[in-house]
Amino acid sequence: xxxxxxxxxxxxxxxxxxxxxxxxxxxxxxxxxxxxxxxxxxxxxxxxxxxxxxxxxxxxxxxxxxxxxxxxxxxxxxxxxxxxxxxxxxxxxxxxxxxxxxxxxxxxxxxxxxxxxxxxx
Numbered sequence: 001x002x003x004x005x006x007x008x009x010x011x012x013x014x015x016x017x018x019x020x021x022x023x024x025x026x027x028x029x030x031x032x033x034x035x036x037x038x039x040x041x042x043x044x045x046x047x048x049x050x051x052x053x054x055x056x057x058x059x060x061x062x063x064x065x066x067x068x069x070x071x072x073x074x075x076x077x078x079x080x081x082x083x084x085x086x087x088x089x090x091x092x093x094x095x096x097x098x099x100x101x102x103x104x105x106x107x108x109x110x111x112x113x114x115x116x117x118x119x120x121x
Contacts, residue, residue: 001032004063005097010039013095020115021071021086028094029063032102037094067097067106073114088113 006024007015018024027040066079067087079086087106091097100106107113 001064002062003030003032003098003101004028004066005030005094006042006066006068007039007094012037012039013093013098015039015094017069017089017091017093017097019069021066021068022075024068030094030098030101065101067101068109070115071109073111076109076111076114 005015005028006018006021007026007028008018008024009015010026012028015026015028018026022044024042027042028037029040030037063084065085065087067089069088069090071086071088076086086109087101088109089097089100089106091100
């Protein structure tokens, strides 16, 4: 399984988690089978609210899940349409998120509990 985590840097497991999915500067892609992380630049980080297209950036990475601190309803819907689940986690680093993911400690983000605006956590 490949898990995408929005980050503020390219520091792998020690990268600090970004507060919101679509506007993150980078995405850490963690492969649970290989136990490795690669980083993808988010070339769509600067966008108007509600107009982000992260799947365009992530499409080539073949992700199965996204774990973040916040995500809008449209992003959740787009991910779900692509058979990608979204989970909410409050954590400092990618390593913290992976630990929670492996421990099944995360709540799924749905259209009903998604963020209504940037800054929501």
